[in-house]
Amino acid sequence: MAGLEVSVDPLAFLRSPGEHIDRLCERIDWTCAIDTGVGSMGTGILVGPDLVLTNFHVMEALLRRPEQYAKARCRFDFRGDAWFGDPAGALSVGFAADWDINARSRYSDKDLAGADAGFDDDHLDYAIIRLVERIGEQPVTNPLRSAKRLRGWLTIPDDGGVPVEGTDIWIWQHPSEEEQRKAMPIQESKGRVLKLLDGDLRLRHSATTRAGSSGAACFDNDFRFIALHHAGDPKLDRNNWGKWNQAIPVTAIVRHLRRTGHGALVGVVPPRQTTATPRAAPVQRQVAQVSAKRNERRQRAAMILMDREDPAGLIQLSQAEDNPGLVHAFACRHVDNHRNFLERLVRLPPAGAQGLDTRRRLEAVLLGKDEAAAPGWALEHLTWPGRSLSTRVALGLVQQQLRTLLQARRPTIVEAAVAIDGCDVARERELVLALARHCADPATGAGADRLQVIVVYCDNAPRGSPDRFAARRAELGALWSFDARPPGCGACLAFDDVGSADLTGWCGALQTIWKIDQDRLFRDVDGVLPDGRRLPMLEAEDILAPVVRGYVEAAR
Template structure:
């Protein structure tokens, strides 16, 4: 099948060469140099019309020194000395960020799952909506230059980086002359290497592509030149050393952050910014020239569905469980929901809440869910058979039995999630449940020394007239009991909660908003519905409206 030329291939077609030239020219056009961010230089990638992704440590000094903002600049199309398009920052320029982890500075420190060392910077011009640079240096020698630059579309949160993946890095390394630092034009060839290792939590990867100071914030492109990771630290030179001169020696190797984690955190913590990174209308960067028009349309449609449907989940209360992992010893959570949104469906929604926002392919996710719901051991982080509540024991005794089983099943090599499901047809004794869950939390605190884990109690309400407000949200108030994290109810979705979703779809695809609103009104004519019931209806609606857009 025509596609990107494989390294080492002896025979390639003209179509393959054209495809690869297009992909490489696009990636060069998205790459930019960060210059004089309060003395720090780095690399970035365009991920929206006016949004650029880089490392947080590249912009940290400027965030703390606003007086130097006027000197900071972002340079696109920088292929030779003295060339390029210089863009300044927007007034409110730092729109999303995640700090680097202390482990990035000291390998003896604990890993911090929510620290991903990225920043999303808004620039003063919509570079992505205009054309890229002309000329051979820009990469358009063998293929026609598109009318629109477009931008890099982040991988889906399900994307996982695999050991052994070959990578290419387009970057702007720095030079120091006479004590002055300056960025270099992009090298003619990308830095090439391989993903050497992936850590146990899927939080960092190492690679052996040659980078230098100034490469921080560059994208690691994997197979088919798909974006897979964000380079953030090198050996021996790293911008982290510039920002933090007390950095301790790190193990040899280049380090990067899986982009699937960045996408997941943006979706969870900065949803409006995530919406702005959705595929642009008529973006030529989304298609390979060898594909037929039908294939292109189907590919765009699938991509749009995948990116539109997460926006259905209104305020996404289950993400509070993910956020709670940033709080020390938040181990045990309680969820109330209707049976329609029960254990299996809720676990599908919560698939990114496993440790390190593990991104899974559909096949892996289905395998993990099937293992979750039957006896046997899962290979993907979920406990194959979770503990069962012994109703013959008092709540303290039942909690002790659950904790013993958890201790026995903790896998020190990977995070483990235990799901304890309870179905009820009438209101259960929540006083007993509160005591038991809180005691499980207390008993789990010392077990963290054996490995990373979470425990989720899911209470499925089978009452026919229930709207999901079971009362689980009242199990405790802040601050939660020792070892406990979130308690919440997943109530039915009402029509007015979809207004922001409609705006998001319209922002991404420029649809007929009134027509879509009328269709949503029709869906909700009988009142609020559980998430499980509305999701397939909204999938059909998005299919129609996304298909009708170009």
Template sequence: MALEGAVDPRSLIKDADEPLVQQTDRNNWVCAIEDGCGKFGTGILVGADLVLTNYHVLELLYAKPENSGLARCRFNYKQNLLFGELSEGRSVGLAANWSENLPKSRYSDKDQTGEETGFEADFLDYAIVRLAEPVGDQGVDDPADAEAPQRSWLTIPDALGLPELNSPIWIWQHPAGPDNKTAQPLKRSRGKVLKLLDTDMRLRHDATTFGGSSGGACFDLEYNFIALHQAGQKAEPGKPAAWNQAIPVVAIARHMRLNNFGHLVGKAPPPRRKAVRRPTAELRGITVAEAEVQRRLRAARMLMDRDDPENLINWYRDQENPGIVHLIACRHVDSHQNFLDRLAHLSLEKLGGDARRKREAALLGAAGAAGEQPWAKASLRWPGKSFPASAALGMIMADLKEHLQSRRRVILEAAVFIEDCDPERDRGLMLALAKKLVEAKIKPDRMQIFVVYSDKTEPGKPDRYKARRDILCKTWTTEERPPGCGVCIALVDINSFDLGSWCDAMQTALKVDQDTIQTGVDAALPGGMRVPMLQAEGALMPIVRPYVERMGR
């Protein structure tokens, strides 16, 4: 038998942790851009204080430079998927000389018409701006810590070939949120290279992007920076686009060199400082202990239960017509992410009493308790109301392909801003989706899809969307469920009576006297007072914290 050898020169043997380091770097370098004029996009750090993005992302700011004081680049704005906790990240303003002596290149008219040739070398839709702080020289967690490893930055490559057709592509991006007025936390999509236009002037790909993704950095399989995403096909209403488009880095680097900005190409960051071990075990222990306390408090928030809707979901999963597709209508203060996390970690397992208590204890970090997350969580694109149900269904099934082929159990969340939905179209779409999954013989213990309609109603403010939430919750009834459809539920305010089983779980896992937690909850929410879940979480965590801290001693 011959010794194994290299078959594909692109297949490299590397340290197992290298991809993790590369992904973490890109998470730290990509930022959400708010231009101060009402427009937003994506950028990437390419110098200690320099951010690369599309020219069209900053076009309004170039026309209104007086708004530069309002512009922001937000780094590390991302979701903690384990606990559904959102990191707001670090927001950095622009320098007073934010655009002086820095390259920029307007987009081509052909970018707007979708042509495949005739692109000009001076119209590449990119720009570099200067930040008010050298964030690349600072630490990620604590910018003031002079001993922490630097954030560093992405080097604009000086010598890089063009990617091959059909080769994989990854895009880091901050796409638009459901309201189309804010950026989502950091996302990543994958696709492949479809075509190169005019040799190296444009690159077309099929990775998913949305408004706000402009300026997203495109990487190949080895995380080499190959292109800057900038546009997509203007598809006809109701039809999916055939391609998205990016500017190859080789064209950008060439333009920079030809316009006296070559000193910014190949500009590598200095070697990173090594992480410094703190001088005493006691100080390290304090840091670790606080981090563990915060992790346990996140678990306690996630475990705050709504038994009735969870029981309904599980009941209708077990019927002759098992529920796979569900509808949730809520406000953002109803903390639906924690609700879905609880399903993933705990409730969908339908555990017995002892097994459930052990799982709860494990999530809270009790010594000797072993736990796991049997269900994965992922997001699912829900096409806008301009798409007919038939076209939207095709797009959803294409996005589901990877999950349908996988053996892992997954909860998929399709987030919809309630103001932008069409209840009638969505009813037909959900029924068609559920039917497709039943026909594909998808089991309810393998996949659960939640279409979540949310709004930004604040406590004490007029609830403009309650009527629409009520309409959505009548999309179908439990008595007349279409094939594959589960439940339509609204997440509403809670009171101390709703938290009885949570109090029992906390008292058991934290090993405190009977009724200790319940007494604190009754005092925080007296007389059956009902409040949004988010408000309840804030009121009850100070009650739990002393007992969580004691667990670590």
């Protein structure tokens, strides 16, 4: 697809602050040049031990001729300047026989036309392919780091936000020489986010790219993965320059992965121990691996369960027999991190959910036991209709999606994510109440033990940005009162910053399950969240992560 000409500064890596150099090098280590062997080339990013994320249109020719997979290659460590050495030292990795794992989504015809609207959740131009080697678990030597380290991979983030206009954007890519049909060594480009299209379905940016850059990951200034580059302005001037380039925000890709049964690919974190160590005896190595995985599960579980008690408590209280809560509405900011709250609900579902022993499941989750890996409920995502549709039409679209979800055998928690900056409060109240009445109708079969719908009104503002929607959150958090709930309605509230007092139940659970000293735990939490200090949930998670890690490593 058309793009702009690449502009490269090979010394930019070295001008970055010293503490960031490893993160820069990681992204270089993960980026590869893709040659499908059937005429198409592109860029990819390693997102698992043996998985590469790129564009659907890069793989399209091979998808038509899958038997030609033996010719395809991903070329890592392909650097070619004075700092990175001879490009001949690149590592070429073939495709596995089962390279097509069916985690993909075709591009939209709107992309070809350069349209500004009309995109949908089913056409996101991405594909994930499997390599013949698990190179993410193998060591790599980067000239900017003296130590030999495991390559690792880029985690597809489950809680990433969509950047705002004006945000810096960085791309590491492998353009191709069109005349010789050869990939070029890794290059970088910096630009800005120009605009978002259809919510978070497309992102226009000014970072320069050209043929072969398709499938490159886009990062912000904190090296967070925010989008997948895939296209450029098709209306080029006489110098073959366009006015914009385009990417798919990672939030849209994550939703599609979860909706199509590939949610297990999201949030896969590489081993924390990245330095290659001398080969251990098989038994010792196996014990170390089991211990590391256990600690990783415990750390992740503890951070998932670290949340306010009010939302979960109100959902539990709303399960009254005369009016069970089926539809809930929460208003929050991106930095309130409602994703962990949703995952907590999946692992510890509302009361009455098929007789699940919540206490036993909580213990299993915190201890990192294998039986806790399969949550009791499924988590699905609902496409919320835009405000241009009437309430009647919008409700019909939502009902159609719910009918499909209710055909599943497992009980389901459904998230409907709504951009808070584009919603009309009166219209949202009308639509949510109509949906609750529909779900409460016995004819739908949507009992509280089968379905819970969480409508989340959220912004995408990055950390530290001004809070522009406090008043609107307050309105959306009061669509109804808990004491006078309309039929089918459950909890409705606006999330607030958290302090140590909000985490009392969480601390008690850690203390009970891990058998740790209660006074010491509360002292540690109060040390970073002293009385009166309140933070958005994401910031609280960051400063408490080292505290949790210490207890995780000490727990048995």
